[in-house]
Amino acid sequence: MKLTTREVLSIPNILSYIRILLIPVFVYLFIHATDTSDYYLIGIIILLSGVTDALDGWIARTFNQITELGKIVDPIADKLTQTAIVACLLFRYPYMWILFILFVLKELFMGINGLILLKRGKKLDGAKWFGKVSTAVFYLAMGILITFPSLDTYFIAFLMIVTGIFLSISFLMYIPEFLRLYEKREDAVR
Secondary structure, X not given: OOOOHHHHOOHHHHHHHHHHXXXXXXXXXXXXXXXXXXXXXXXXXXXXXXXXXHHHHHHHHHOOOOOHHHHHHHHHHHHHHHHHHHHHHHOOOOOHHHHHHHHHHHHHHHHXXXXXXXXXXXXXXXXXXXXXXXHHHHHHHHHHXXXXXXXXXXXXXXXXXXXXHHHHHHHHHHHHHHHHHHHXXXXXXX
């Protein structure tokens, strides 16, 4: 893949780079947070990351700025951000490990199958609507957990359960998508 300056410096790709650069800022601030205003700032960073995630895709589609580099950088920025969020929250909430395992299983499934299909000349054409909804729910719920660390235990559990449900639904709905891609490849060979 030959990269041009225009592709590397497209607005959607710059927004993805910004999301990647926000990760160490988020982690550093989270580790060193001591009072409410610190958590509000961290929440703003997560909100900014989520907004840039939505904006980069919208700008790329609306202004025909979809690039091969963007198809790589955007999901990497998403997964790194989400991993950092869940990893940080592992130290605050005792049952966050369940979401962490579910998240890792889903991403491993998608990553491994994506690589296998890529080697066979096939690929999933971007995130599906259910993946986008799951990501939006993830950002909203985790953003609330980060911004307001003194929430009621039941509300914390509710947010984690809702996030887990949407992650699970997304995971389950991607399985047939990958199976269709495998079948298409086999049909083409026959």
